[in-house]
Amino acid sequence: MDGQRTVYHERQKLQFCLLHSLNNLFQEKDAFTRPSLNVIAEKLALEDPNQASWTPISVVFKSHHNVLTGNYDVNVLISALEQRGKRVAWHDRRCGASSIDLDDKLFGIVVNVPVRRYGGLWKSRHWIALRKVGGIWYNLDSDLSAPDPFKHREEIVGFLDSVVSTGAEVLLVMHGEQ
Numbered sequence: 001m002d003g004q005r006t007v008y009h010e011r012q013k014l015q016f017c018l019l020h021s022l023n024n025l026f027q028e029k030d031a032f033t034r035p036s037l038n039v040i041a042e043k044l045a046l047e048d049p050n051q052a053s054w055t056p057i058s059v060v061f062k063s064h065h066n067v068l069t070g071n072y073d074v075n076v077l078i079s080a081l082e083q084r085g086k087r088v089a090w091h092d093r094r095c096g097a098s099s100i101d102l103d104d105k106l107f108g109i110v111v112n113v114p115v116r117r118y119g120g121l122w123k124s125r126h127w128i129a130l131r132k133v134g135g136i137w138y139n140l141d142s143d144l145s146a147p148d149p150f151k152h153r154e155e156i157v158g159f160l161d162s163v164v165s166t167g168a169e170v171l172l173v174m175h176g177e178q
Helices: 017-026 034-047 074-083 153-165
Strands: 086-090 106-117 122-133 136-139 169-175
Touching: 017 034, 017 074, 017 106, 017 122, 034 074, 074 086, 074 169, 106 153, 153 169
Parallel strands: none
Antiparallel strands: 086 169, 106 122, 106 169, 122 136
């Protein structure tokens, strides 16, 4: 092998950015599927001690995902990652991204950024995966046409500091060992 590796990258469809981020993070087409994430979301809803009473609108707007658009919440992300033997640590936004150790204990980074679409009429959030593949860190944002390689550590730090300044949350995905 010449050290080159193809980087897997799924593009955005509807609001399935969490699904695309997970598949991009694991570098596998079907690491997760809509049905597998729906099962996780349903299980979380059943286990929720504070679940609200059912209403007709609950059929579409479930507590952990939207059935029509596919928008999933952070609880689905964390459960999915734990199923695959990963741990999630929230990055303390008060600390700069330079405090993140990008060593081999870090499997990847998932960022949840605020977005405005349709001339600012639609406010939502978007999941983005960052992952080191073949020794190079990539921005695997499903809104990008292709994976975007970071040239050096400072570029990753700058990107993360920039998105955190806009209200993003950064989740560090660690290999399962303590």
